[in-house]
Amino acid sequence: MQTHPSNQWQFVLVHGGARDSYQVALALHEAGLLRTLVTDLFASETALQRWSRFIPPGLRSLLEARSAPLPSTHVQQHAIAGLLAVALERWRHVPFALRRSARRLSDRRLGRAAGHLAASTGSRLLAYSYFAAPAFSAAGSAPLLFQVHPHPLTVRRILHDERALHPQCASSLDQEWELALPEHDLKTLIRESETAHAYIVASSFTQNSLIEHGVPAHRITVVPYGVDLQRFHPRPAPRLHDGILRLLFVGRINQRKGLLYLLQALSQLSDVNLHLTICGRVVDDLQLFRPFADRITLRPSVSAKELAAAYQQADLFVFPSLAEGFGQVLLEALASGLPILSTTHTAAPDLIEDGVHGWIVPPRDVDQLAHRIRWASEHRDDLHTMAAAARSRAELYTWQRFRAGVVQFALQHARATVATSPASDAELVQV
Numbered sequence: 001m002q003t004h005p006s007n008q009w010q011f012v013l014v015h016g017g018a019r020d021s022y023q024v025a026l027a028l029h030e031a032g033l034l035r036t037l038v039t040d041l042f043a044s045e046t047a048l049q050r051w052s053r054f055i056p057p058g059l060r061s062l063l064e065a066r067s068a069p070l071p072s073t074h075v076q077q078h079a080i081a082g083l084l085a086v087a088l089e090r091w092r093h094v095p096f097a098l099r100r101s102a103r104r105l106s107d108r109r110l111g112r113a114a115g116h117l118a119a120s121t122g123s124r125l126l127a128y129s130y131f132a133a134p135a136f137s138a139a140g141s142a143p144l145l146f147q148v149h150p151h152p153l154t155v156r157r158i159l160h161d162e163r164a165l166h167p168q169c170a171s172s173l174d175q176e177w178e179l180a181l182p183e184h185d186l187k188t189l190i191r192e193s194e195t196a197h198a199y200i201v202a203s204s205f206t207q208n209s210l211i212e213h214g215v216p217a218h219r220i221t222v223v224p225y226g227v228d229l230q231r232f233h234p235r236p237a238p239r240l241h242d243g244i245l246r247l248l249f250v251g252r253i254n255q256r257k258g259l260l261y262l263l264q265a266l267s268q269l270s271d272v273n274l275h276l277t278i279c280g281r282v283v284d285d286l287q288l289f290r291p292f293a294d295r296i297t298l299r300p301s302v303s304a305k306e307l308a309a310a311y312q313q314a315d316l317f318v319f320p321s322l323a324e325g326f327g328q329v330l331l332e333a334l335a336s337g338l339p340i341l342s343t344t345h346t347a348a349p350d351l352i353e354d355g356v357h358g359w360i361v362p363p364r365d366v367d368q369l370a371h372r373i374r375w376a377s378e379h380r381d382d383l384h385t386m387a388a389a390a391r392s393r394a395e396l397y398t399w400q401r402f403r404a405g406v407v408q409f410a411l412q413h414a415r416a417t418v419a420t421s422p423a424s425d426a427e428l429v430q431v
Contacts, residue, residue, distance in 0.1 A: 010124065012118040025070055028407070031410075033411075037076070044072040119139050133189070144197060198221070201220060201325070248276070248311065248316070251327075265370040320369060
């Protein structure tokens with residue numbers, strides 16, 4: 001591996017929260033490419049160890065989730081903005097418009113800070129979407145964009161269609177950024193994808209959405225995420241077969257995730273002995289689930305340990321999302337030895353072979369969802385074989401693999417914009 005001590009080879013990275021478990025920052029740091037991570041709220045591991053016993057348990061768990069093995073000298077945090085955003089998100093009685101405005105204000109502040117830092121130090125800039133427009137404006141040349149979600153216009157079109165199809169789900173759909181943002185703010189998000197020099201995305205669905213809106217394909221690099229194979233793993237011993245097909249969904253409980261279509265599929269399967277567990281934060285009206293009370297368990301709040309156990313106790317993971325930048329839960333399920341049933345609008349086409357590790361169906365296709373679930377119920381031995389294949393597939397997608405892809409992307413585009421000279425060549429130091 002190479003390290004590049006000159007600022008022109010180093011990156012200022014900006015995002016909020018513990019995005020992707022800080023894996024991009026860790027990748028750049030390990031390669032000697034990280035100048036600074038600009039973020040909202042971050043706790044160094046050293047500080048946590050030193051002060052842990054003095055911190056209230058609730059705050060400690062929050063800070064532990066916002067921690068990574070990065071030196072504090074490489075992190076510029078804006079803690080007040082981060083604490084405010086977290087507080088407003090947790091205080092559900094606060095009007096959505098106020099929470100939205102506070103979040104976007106924090107995003108703009110972080111973006112501007114990162115852009116100015118990159119410009120003043122002569123460093124390169126890698127910005128996550130939602131932070132990129134102000135960062136790009138301040139930084140200058142050749143910014144790189146991590147496009148987390150599909151292009152905002154692609155998502156807006158999908159959500160508009162969904163709102164017309166299912167007005168009973170309008171309350172949650174209207175809280176999605178792509179529908180909720182004022183027009184001028186949406187244009188700001190669109191501008192991110194128009195001004196970046198190169199793009200890194202986690203799925204081909206996100207890549208295709210950028211291409212759909214004019215981004216040249218050769219400027220986009222797809223690097224799928226990784227998964228913690230120690231935390232997520234198959235159950236130690238086979239579960240006793242009780243004749244029930246146990247389905248699991250993990251994610252926000254709203255119609256962007258396509259849950260209404262899953263409920264409609266269950267309606268076609270009244271003769272199938274199955275049970276669906278849904279783990280996630282409630283957004284939609286739970287009245288939608290009332291007719292299925294005897295076949296569905298809702299778990300709005302689960303711990304990390306309980307979530308890992310929920311994967312192990314299931315037979316099939318269902319994730320019928322309408323628009324997903326990736327869907328980390330897909331990898332968590334595969335790592336837990338669960339075949340997956342998901343849509344073409346997620347990372348499923350990048351992760352699995354249809355019919356081997358699970359199935360990929362078009363979004364909104366109730367008949368296909370029902371058909372695959374029925375097949376799983378009637379072919380339990382084959383489903384067990386798919387479970388073993390699912391775990392083997394997940395083992396290809398480590399966080400180490402993801403970090404290597406990030407570094408390769410960063411170096412590729414840094415080299416493309418650094419003038420070749422004896423001085424710059426001398427700055428490459430083998431380690």
